Amino acid sequence: MKKVFILLLISTFIILAFKSGNEYTFAIPINWPKPTYDFAKNPLSIDKIQLGRALFYDPQLSSDNTTSCSSCHSQFTAFTHVDHALSHGIKDRIGKRNSLALMNLAWHQSFMWDGAINHLDMQSLAPISNPDEMDEKIEHVVTKLQKSKIYPLLFQKAFGDSTITGEHLLKSISQFMLTLVSSNSKYDSVMRKESVFTAQENQGYKLFKTNCAECHTEPLFTNLKFENNGLTLDTTLNDTGRMKITHNKKDSLRFKVPSLRNIEFSYPYMHDGRFKKLSEVVTHYTSGVQKSNTLSKKLEKNLVLSSNERVDLIAFLLTLTDRTFLFNKDYSFPRTIFFTEKKE
Numbered sequence: 001m002k003k004v005f006i007l008l009l010i011s012t013f014i015i016l017a018f019k020s021g022n023e024y025t026f027a028i029p030i031n032w033p034k035p036t037y038d039f040a041k042n043p044l045s046i047d048k049i050q051l052g053r054a055l056f057y058d059p060q061l062s063s064d065n066t067t068s069c070s071s072c073h074s075q076f077t078a079f080t081h082v083d084h085a086l087s088h089g090i091k092d093r094i095g096k097r098n099s100l101a102l103m104n105l106a107w108h109q110s111f112m113w114d115g116a117i118n119h120l121d122m123q124s125l126a127p128i129s130n131p132d133e134m135d136e137k138i139e140h141v142v143t144k145l146q147k148s149k150i151y152p153l154l155f156q157k158a159f160g161d162s163t164i165t166g167e168h169l170l171k172s173i174s175q176f177m178l179t180l181v182s183s184n185s186k187y188d189s190v191m192r193k194e195s196v197f198t199a200q201e202n203q204g205y206k207l208f209k210t211n212c213a214e215c216h217t218e219p220l221f222t223n224l225k226f227e228n229n230g231l232t233l234d235t236t237l238n239d240t241g242r243m244k245i246t247h248n249k250k251d252s253l254r255f256k257v258p259s260l261r262n263i264e265f266s267y268p269y270m271h272d273g274r275f276k277k278l279s280e281v282v283t284h285y286t287s288g289v290q291k292s293n294t295l296s297k298k299l300e301k302n303l304v305l306s307s308n309e310r311v312d313l314i315a316f317l318l319t320l321t322d323r324t325f326l327f328n329k330d331y332s333f334p335r336t337i338f339f340t341e342k343k344e
Contacts, residue, residue, distance in 0.1 A: 022046050026106065029183040030192065032219050035106035037120060037178065042171050044178065047158040052176030054154065054337045055169060060144050062134035064090050069124065069173070072099040075331050078262035079103060079180060085273030089133035096132065096237055098273035100258060101266045103182040103325065107220055113255045113271045114242050115226060124173045138166040150337065182261050182325040197319065204316025207309055214298050221260040221320065227296040228253040230289030234272050241271070252294050264321045278317060282310050
């Protein structure tokens with residue numbers, strides 16, 4: 001019994017980063033690959049992470065002080081939005097894509113649906129400066145924060161200097177996002193041999209490994225590549241994906257393969273949010289794939305699934321829900337930073 005308790009304690013421990021003083025050491029879940037993020041160039045600390053957390057939830061990063069990073073990336077929906085297909089910015093401006101869920105970013109080398117950003121420390125600059133999202137300049141954000149009551153103190157605590165800079169601002173947000181590790185779903189507990197799949201989930205897992213795993217590779221459930229998954233071009237958005245960045249026709253309609261982790265809560269699906277239900281996604285791969293010159297070779301043949309197999313596959317996908325991630329208080333709005341209790 002004692003040995004079992006110790007194993008459970010270890011398995012719980014490795015899915016989180018451990019903290020010592022102000023240092024925050026990033027822990028890699030068992031059997032996961034090594035992260036690609038270079039922590040040596042932006043060493044994690046509790047104070048920097050907490051500063052980044054405050055910035056992530058602060059609407060001052062937008063030009064009219066109404067929109068924060070969390071406006072499109074809500075914790076309870078796997079750090080994405082679910083109330084509309086395309087992201088919304090200040091003054092209810094509509095963006096051109098569905099927001100990607102934020103998790104396990106330490107393993108990514110490119111960001112956004114088209115890979116326009118190649119480093120996490122610069123990723124936040126894109127939505128801040130995008131006219132359809134936050135429509136702000138980083139220097140204006142720095143000026144606003146420098147005038148606030150709390151941020152000079154937070155930057156002093158985090159960096160030893162109360163002078164706020166754009167570099168420190170972006171690196172702090174990056175630090176918070178690095179902590180958003182999702183690795184404690186039922187799937188993960190089964191892989192750690194702490195629980196077992198139901199018969200239906202197990203059948204769905206077999207179907208997944210046969211038909212889906214090449215693009216949605218375990219344990220991240222993405223191969224981190226860009227693929228054309230056979231969606232028809234939305235003639236309103238005319239979004240050609242990766243080709244907008246590379247200007248290479250071979251990249252036409254290729255978009256980054258999203259992680260399937262927490263997919264139960266991260267609808268709507270696809271880069272343009274065209275599907276609201278997982279059943280619609282499965283139907284696309286069985287009968288909706290459009291042939292083209294850049295179509296992923298993995299999709300040249302339609303997926304053949306019976307109605308029961310479709311249900312089994314979705315049952316497995318639901319095992320990727322990580323409720324400890326979705327409801328982790330360390331990721332939530334930092335009330336203790338923004339609000340102080342009034343003393344009697």
